[in-house]
Amino acid sequence: MQLGLTISLQKHLKLKSPSYGKPTDLFFCWELHIIRFQGKNAFAAVNANNRFLVLMVGMKVADWKLLQKRFEEAVTAGFLSEGYTKEQIDAYFSLADEPVFTKTHGRKPVGGMNKAIDYLYYLPEPIDPEHLYQEFHCRFLNRDICSPIGFEDYGYPVEFLEVDMNRIGIINDRVNDKNSNIIEFRSGR
Numbered sequence: 068m069q070l071g072l073t074i075s076l077q078k079h080l081k082l083k084s085p086s087y088g089k090p091t092d093l094f095f096c097w098e099l100h101i102i103r104f105q106g107k108n109a110f111a112a113v114n115a116n117n118r119f120l121v122l123m124v125g126m127k128v129a130d131w132k133l134l135q136k137r138f139e140e141a142v143t144a145g146f147l148s149e150g151y152t153k154e155q156i157d158a159y160f161s162l163a164d165e166p167v168f169t170k171t172h173g174r175k176p177v178g179g180m181n182k183a184i185d186y187l188y189y190l191p192e193p194i195d196p197e198h199l200y201q202e203f204h205c206r207f208l209n210r211d212i213c214s215p216i217g218f219e220d221y222g223y224p225v226e227f228l229e230v231d232m233n234r235i236g237i238i239n240d241r242v243n244d245k246n247s248n249i250i251e252f253r254s255g256r
Contacts, residue, residue, distance in 0.1 A: 069166075076099055093116035108126045117218070119145065130199070146159070183224075209223065
């Protein structure tokens with residue numbers, strides 16, 4: 068799994084510029100970014116292929132030192148909140164191999180991440196101070212219409228995540244007719 072660090076996150080972590088990763092399926096690549104949200108340091112991770120986003124707000128120094136662990140916790144929480152089972156999540160991480168820090172994965176995935184984060188600032192809902200993972204905000208952002216790099220059509224990141232999970236065999240034909248019709252309708256097919 069490739070974790071593409073934005074330049075601002077590299078500076079925050081005081082890391083040298085990482086290398087480009089080996090070519091791999093973008094579904095196993097994420098863009099990682101640091102932002103300031105509602106007065107707190109926040110960690111955003113966005114899937115490079117489908118723009119599925121997870122957000123952790125209130126990251127402390129110790130959390131940044133455990134970034135790979137916090138990333139895995141955020142993705143797990145995000146997938147669980149969308150109805151995936153622990154077994155399906157474990158299968159995703161197993162197929163993805165060990166996480167490595169890399170450069171980001173190109174303009175379109177980074178642009179999608181930036182659009183999602185810009186959209187976040189229009190949401191007045193206060194964060195949940197009891198948890199790092201912000202389920203409400205993630206669910207909101209994962210239902211923002213977009214056209215990520217891995218798809219020609221417009222749709223929602225949560226729909227594209229489901230298509231990707233089906234494509235790599237973690238779920239089998241879970242994509243129901245409703246989601247398929249939404250994606251086909253938007254593409255004009």
